[in-house]
Amino acid sequence: MVDEKKNATIYDVAAAVGVSLATVSRVVNGSDNVRPATRDKVLAAIKDLGYRPNAVARGLASKKTTTVGVVMPDMTNLFYSELTRGIDDVANMYQYDVLLTNTDDDPKRALTAVKNLADKQIDGLIFMGSQLSDEVLSAIQATGVPVVLAGSVDHGRVLPSVNIDYQKAFFEVSQHFLKKGQERLALVLGSKDRAIDVDYRRAGYEEALQTSGQILDESLIFTGARSYQDGQEMAAGVIAAKASAVVAYDDEVALGVLNGLQDRGVNVPEEVEIVSANNTTFTLVARPELSSIDQPKYDIGAVAMRMLTKLMDHENLSEKQVLLPYTMVKRNSTK
């Protein structure tokens, strides 16, 4: 007999069975200190009344909301949405809900987002973005909740994070080209000053240059491209710089460069080779298909979320800065 009054409370259940709140609370929370017979009666009443615990009240009383905040640049960017997909799946697995905020990679919006999320009493936070301003960093620390960075790094490396070894990956790709005799290797980055671009990607590129005894030519470094269109326009600059190979940090941008080059009559890979870095679907739809570094995007998010659950459970992390393996996928945009 499903009676299902709407919004039954724990009081209703207690009254129906003739026990106290505490007992109902115990069975709801799976405490073992309840006589089986009592438990069954309570369970029956719960089902009968359609009782579902009010998470808000629970959150107030227990100081746990089973909700995590996720701060990300832009969910329409495939790289970030795949990371977030990994986060979301693991969060669900551990019974957490996700409060999502887009920041467009703007530190001001990130700051508001973090504070706002803190007001909602989140149990933990995942932060993504190509930059983490000091202000945002201290706001995060002020919340007092555990945090994990996913696909992001802070200059000081004080926060736990999950990434691939960007420096090594960019070193390898660059070196690969240099060894094959490329003398005009261009590098396309999102910014000229952010940690992930400067400390890692560019550092790897420069290291390769040094290893092979080449001189850094600033005219071969392109920054500020964020979208497919940006990449397409940048192709003109790539041609002007007489680049013979391009390493790009983002798939949409790389695809823009590829199409921009071809639309201007440049053959890929014959005249210019291109390698991208995220290996999203965009690399597959390109013609020729784009060679790419393959980051385990979903896994970066999933691992980050898993680490966060440990932190929220006050467990120790065996490693604070996790680097996941990456691979190189050879397709037809390179010889």
Place this chain on the structure above:
Amino acid sequence: MVDEKKNATIYDVAAAVGVSLATVSRVVNGSDNVRPATRDKVLAAIKDLGYRPNAVARGLASKKTTTVGVVMPDMTNLFYSELTRGIDDVANMYQYDVLLTNTDDDPKRALTAVKNLADKQIDGLIFMGSQLSDEVLSAIQATGVPVVLAGSVDHGRVLPSVNIDYQKAFFEVSQHFLKKGQERLALVLGSKDRAIDVDYRRAGYEEALQTSGQILDESLIFTGARSYQDGQEMAAGVIAAKASAVVAYDDEVALGVLNGLQDRGVNVPEEVEIVSANNTTFTLVARPELSSIDQPKYDIGAVAMRMLTKLMDHENLSEKQVLLPYTMVKRNSTK
């Protein structure tokens, strides 16, 4: 002097100023029944103590969480992530936070998601997905909170929704081809039984067929393609069916068909013309670029969220079933 004890409560503020909780609550909530001098003192103390209201406590007391639930199939699908971007931006504008859940378009997961969101006492819900099972529908109604469908329809059309006129759009595209003399027009859908596919897209296609006196040929209707890969494989079927034009419901799928066709030596648009329907970046990166119906994706989300805010404020909706305008974008995948 910013003192900033951590986690000051409303009590701390009241004590610091020497007023009651009620007064602090009034100034925090912008009630006008506070003497300016008092208000200023309270404000100063709030700033001084770094006081920020605990949203959970507030939610319990006021029965409003300023949080909306968003249920979507998959955030890595550009169509849905752009809708959600519109939702998120408007939600922020109205000071709501977004609890996001991916369902993979699975009714079972949608059901759990809705119930779970209800437990968190959301103030409203936006639902996206190509299907809305009866079970999910009644779970939604059982929550008692306002709902708006975005880019989705329910068979009964009982819920408010925001869409484009899919039937008309598919009618127009189909008729365009038929008028040009195409006799083998293929239709690619996501499913063979869901409302949005059957009642709208396919209905528009069939209507066009009738208008031009053509007989429906089931072998020209393809269903079940969800991804780029699916589309690529489907290309073989398109060739086998001797289709001379294709209308596809999704960009990634359309791009898969396009590349699958070309990889098999079929020229587009000379031998087969293709039109897609979502006009995401995927249509631009294609070679040739894909002609497409252009749905105002961001706006669909934004308008849906705006409608939801009205519903949450107990305002009336002038229109329950909103149809936003669409356009046709001609590119080089059609003659």
Place this chain on the structure above:
DNA sequence: TTGAAAGCGCTAACAC
């Protein structure tokens, strides 16, 4: 204009 007091629905000692 301000304060007192009663909840909101639940958890968590602490008794029994």
Place this chain on the structure above:
DNA sequence: GTGTTAGCGCTTTCAA
């Protein structure tokens, strides 16, 4: 095992 009793931090009558 089970009940009692305080809260959690805030909003909201109702009085004053």
